Amino acid sequence: MIGKLIEEIKKKGAPIVVGLDPNLVFIPEYIQKAAFRESGETLEGAAGAVLAFNQEIIDAVYDLVPAVKPQIAMYEQFGVPGLLAYQKTIEYAHKRGLIVIADVKRGDIGSTSEAYARAHLGRISIGKKTLPVFDADFATVNPYLGTDGVKPFIDTCMENDKGIFILVKTSNPSSGEFQDQKIGDATLYQKVADKVEEWGKPSVETRYSEVGAVVGATYPEMGNELRKRMPHTFILVPGYGAQGATGADLKGFFDENGEGAIINSSRGIIAAYRKKEYEKYGERNFADAARAAVLDMRYDIRTALMS
Amino acid sequence: MIGKLIEEIKKKGAPIVVGLDPNLVFIPEYIQKAAFRESGETLEGAAGAVLAFNQEIIDAVYDLVPAVKPQIAMYEQFGVPGLLAYQKTIEYAHKRGLIVIADVKRGDIGSTSEAYARAHLGRISIGKKTLPVFDADFATVNPYLGTDGVKPFIDTCMENDKGIFILVKTSNPSSGEFQDQKIGDATLYQKVADKVEEWGKPSVETRYSEVGAVVGATYPEMGNELRKRMPHTFILVPGYGAQGATGADLKGFFDENGEGAIINSSRGIIAAYRKKEYEKYGERNFADAARAAVLDMRYDIRTALMS
Numbered sequence: 001m002i003g004k005l006i007e008e009i010k011k012k013g014a015p016i017v018v019g020l021d022p023n024l025v026f027i028p029e030y031i032q033k034a035a036f037r038e039s040g041e042t043l044e045g046a047a048g049a050v051l052a053f054n055q056e057i058i059d060a061v062y063d064l065v066p067a068v069k070p071q072i073a074m075y076e077q078f079g080v081p082g083l084l085a086y087q088k089t090i091e092y093a094h095k096r097g098l099i100v101i102a103d104v105k106r107g108d109i110g111s112t113s114e115a116y117a118r119a120h121l122g123r124i125s126i127g128k129k130t131l132p133v134f135d136a137d138f139a140t141v142n143p144y145l146g147t148d149g150v151k152p153f154i155d156t157c158m159e160n161d162k163g164i165f166i167l168v169k170t171s172n173p174s175s176g177e178f179q180d181q182k183i184g185d186a187t188l189y190q191k192v193a194d195k196v197e198e199w200g201k202p203s204v205e206t207r208y209s210e211v212g213a214v215v216g217a218t219y220p221e222m223g224n225e226l227r228k229r230m231p232h233t234f235i236l237v238p239g240y241g242a243q244g245a246t247g248a249d250l251k252g253f254f255d256e257n258g259e260g261a262i263i264n265s266s267r268g269i270i271a272a273y274r275k276k277e278y279e280k281y282g283e284r285n286f287a288d289a290a291r292a293a294v295l296d297m298r299y300d301i302r303t304a305l306m307s
Numbered sequence: 308m309i310g311k312l313i314e315e316i317k318k319k320g321a322p323i324v325v326g327l328d329p330n331l332v333f334i335p336e337y338i339q340k341a342a343f344r345e346s347g348e349t350l351e352g353a354a355g356a357v358l359a360f361n362q363e364i365i366d367a368v369y370d371l372v373p374a375v376k377p378q379i380a381m382y383e384q385f386g387v388p389g390l391l392a393y394q395k396t397i398e399y400a401h402k403r404g405l406i407v408i409a410d411v412k413r414g415d416i417g418s419t420s421e422a423y424a425r426a427h428l429g430r431i432s433i434g435k436k437t438l439p440v441f442d443a444d445f446a447t448v449n450p451y452l453g454t455d456g457v458k459p460f461i462d463t464c465m466e467n468d469k470g471i472f473i474l475v476k477t478s479n480p481s482s483g484e485f486q487d488q489k490i491g492d493a494t495l496y497q498k499v500a501d502k503v504e505e506w507g508k509p510s511v512e513t514r515y516s517e518v519g520a521v522v523g524a525t526y527p528e529m530g531n532e533l534r535k536r537m538p539h540t541f542i543l544v545p546g547y548g549a550q551g552a553t554g555a556d557l558k559g560f561f562d563e564n565g566e567g568a569i570i571n572s573s574r575g576i577i578a579a580y581r582k583k584e585y586e587k588y589g590e591r592n593f594a595d596a597a598r599a600a601v602l603d604m605r606y607d608i609r610t611a612l613m614s
Contacts, residue, residue, distance in 0.1 A: 023422070024433065032434070041434030073415060073422035077431050079440040080391045087387055105415055107449065108380060109479040109550075115330070115380035124384050126331065127339070127348030133386040142414065144451045145477050146484030170452050172416040177453030178498065181490040188485065188495065195484070243416075 001137050001163040002212065002234055003205050005099055008066030009262060014298045015254070017101060017236070018061050018290075019266025020089060021071040022050045026271040028283035047081035050074075053286075054089045057270055058096050060287035064294050067099040067137075069236075069264055090136055100136040101236065105167065107142035107149050117156035121164075138163045140214055140236070143192050147199070154199055154211060163210040163234075168193050168226060171216025171239030189222070190229065197230045208234040208260065215253065217245030217263065224252025227260065235261040240297070241268025247300035251307065258305045269293045308444050308470040309515050309541055312406055315373030316569060321605045322561070324408060324543070325368050325597075326573025327377040327396060329357045333578040335590035354388035357381075360593075361396045364577055365403050367594035371601050374406040374444075376543075376571055397443055407443040408543065412474065414449035414456045424463035428471075445470045447521055447543070450499050454506070461506055461518060470517040470541075475500050475533065478523025478546030496529070497536065504537045515541040515567060522560065524552030524570065531559025534567065542568040547604070548575025554607035558614065565612045576600045 009015045024032065027049050035048035058068065068089075075086035090100050106116040120139040123130045141153050141164045153164050169179055169189040179189040186194070193213065200209030209232050215223050217239035227235065237253050239245045240263050253261040272278040272293035273286040281289035316322045331339065334356050342355035365375065375396075382393035397407050413423040427446040430437045448460050448471045460471045476486055476496040486496040493501070500520065507516030516539050522530050524546035534542065544560050546552045547570050560568040579585040579600035580593040588596035 021419075023418075036434055041436040043431075043433070043438065043440070046431070046433045071415075071419055071422075073413070073419045073426065076426040077422040077440060078433075079426070080387060080394055082426075083390050084387045105449075106380070106412070108378075108412055109477065109545075111330075112328075112378055112380045115378075115384040119380065119383040119386070119389075124350075124353070126350070126353045126385075127343055129348040131350065133350070133384060142412075142449050142451055144449055144474060144485060145479055146481035146486070148479050148481040149477075167451060170416065170456075172452055172455050174453035174455040177502070178451060178495065179453070181495065181498065183488040183490055183495075188488065188490075191485065191488065238416075 001161050002208050002210050012066050014065050015262045016065045017067040017069045017262050017264045018065055018269050019069045019264045020054050021074045021266040022053050027053045028286050043079045043081040046078045047085040051085040051088055055092055056287040057290050058093055060291040061294050062096040062098055067101055068093045069101040069103050071103045101138040102136035103140050105140050105142050107145055110148040113149050114152040117153045121162040122156040122160050140165045142167050157210045165212040165214045165236040166196050168213040169215045169219055169222050171218045171243050193226055193230050197233055200232055204232045217249055218243055220249040220252055237261055238264045241265040247304035251304050308468050309517050310512050319373050321372050322569045323372045324374040324376045324569050324571045325372055325576050326571050327361050327375050328381045328573040329360050334360045335593050350386045350388040353385045354392040358392040358395050362399055363594040364597050365400055367598040368601050369403040369405055374408055375400045376408040376410050378410040408445040409443035410447050412447050412449050414452055417455040420456050421459040424460045428469040429463040429467050447472045449474050464517045472519040472521045472543040473503050475520040476522045476526055476529050478525045478550050500533055500537050504540055507539055511539045515539055519543055524556055525550055527556040527559055544568055545571045548572040554611035558611050
């Protein structure tokens with residue numbers, strides 16, 4: 001699947017993934033009201049608003065970007081109806097030719113990680129049938145439990161032509177609390193990075209493996225260092241935009257060909273209409289504002305890569 | 308909520324939580340067939356089998372134990388219908404007076420952890436309404452992202468009288484890969500343990516706080532050491548039974564009053580009917596076998612605590 005992601009990034013000329021994190025506060029009131037008229041102020045009503053919102057965003061950006069990244073927490077908060085909207089969002093994105101990165105950050109003991117891997121990337125056997133479940137293309141994985149918590153995801157990737165991104169250095173302010181701790185001559189995140197590179201070895205295609213890493217745009221020097229430390233590891237980079245990172249912070253995440261990384265923006269795109277620079281669009285044209293924000297982000301990244 | 312858990316453990320005389328991890332392979336064929344007749348060999352069919360199975364297990368053990376721990380991965384693998392069975396399992400357990408520990412191992416950046424906390428322990432605002440979602444009593448949390456990934460769970464606990472258990476030293480074979488790494492004069496899991504103790508301080512009631520820890524029964528010396536290192540931290544102990552730990556391994560997880568810990572067994576109880584010692588029950592009486600396994604486990608733990 002990493003080969004397909006690299007190809008789609010090239011085709012669209014944009015190493016950009018749009019984060020679909022539809023908290024209700026980002027969804028224009030007229031969409032919420034329409035959904036509430038249909039299903040009430042209920043979990044179903046909220047899920048209806050989320051799905052309608054996502055579909056318009058996807059319609060507005062699908063020709064510009066290779067992928068979307070739904071953050072499952074934003075759906076889980078609306079319970080079972082929310083997770084149905086999550087499933088339908090994945091289906092709709094696939095229909096529009098987009099690659100889907102499921103931001104689920106799962107990870108558990110082996111037999112449990114197997115179940116998570118089936119849920120998000122694989123297939124489940126029921127009686128004599130074998131069925132896909134959420135069927136995303138990539139999933140994010142938490143490494144705290146070590147190899148046997150990660151291995152089932154990798155096995156599932158190999159069987160189903162899927163990929164994963166493992167948390168190495170996350171974008172949040174306190175990510176250093178454990179991740180930056182020094183273990184001998186390396187930090188914890190460097191130790192995890194070395195494992196990610198090792199776990200990926202068997203699936204390296206031309207250059208990159210199916211086992212990618214998450215490294216936050218908010219830590220550009222570490223991104224630069226990790227790019228070199230993990231030469232076969234594709235990097236998913238959150239933290240651009242709303243979390244504070246800018247184009248200038250990104251160059252080091254890419255390899256010498258300007259490849260090897262994909263940058264996520266969530267709120268910065270889907271809630272662009274609420275920002276001063278895009279307010280002229282108004283909430284009715286939130287999707288156009290999202291498209292404009294993608295174009296600006298693309299320009300910002302291209303400029304950074306050419307500098 | 309930790310006060311209620313401690314009280315229920317005393318009332319029932321059993322520091323035992325039954326893990327509801329219903330992989331299809333543990334569910335008797337006659338239950339699967341009945342569910343498939345109703346809904347086909349589909350996600351709905353599998354979810355129907357899971358719920359029917361769980362309800363019988365709950366009916367057979369609710370008077371013996373204070374709590375159940377559904378592992379959400381085992382439901383997520385059946386997609387949206389599976390998550391509906393998860394929700395109904397929580398509701399059914401509550402109806403039977405059981406405390407529910409949601410084994411979700413969530414953890415993300417702050418705003419995302421907020422959404423997970425709402426989903427599993429809190430309430431969500433939709434229009435003018437504020438609604439519960441999955442509404443478990445406790446949830447497990449992954450600490451890899453540090454304080455700002457954990458804090459929203461703690462805030463939600465304080466607002467809603469709930470609790471969490473943070474992964475400190477997990478029960479799986481490769482848990483040491485990162486968790487046992489030496490950082491200065493402490494290991495990573497000890498550093499996490501110190502944070503858990505610190506995070507819990509504001510919510511200590513009489514002795515224990517709403518911020519518990521997960522420490523695997525498969526590492527008894529570390530359990531013993533962590534019991535002393537985290538004097539105000541209640542410990543959830545997985546790994547008994549199917550993962551290899553026995554009663555003799557457990558004593559060190561408890562405090563001097565035989566309190567401060569609860570032991571989980573999943574497969575060892577719910578799939579007891581498949582084990583040689585309980586095979587006389589047969590698959591039709593799987594729930595009686597589960598009850599017998601709980602009684603044996605209770606005896607095993609009491610013996611260990613008295614030794």
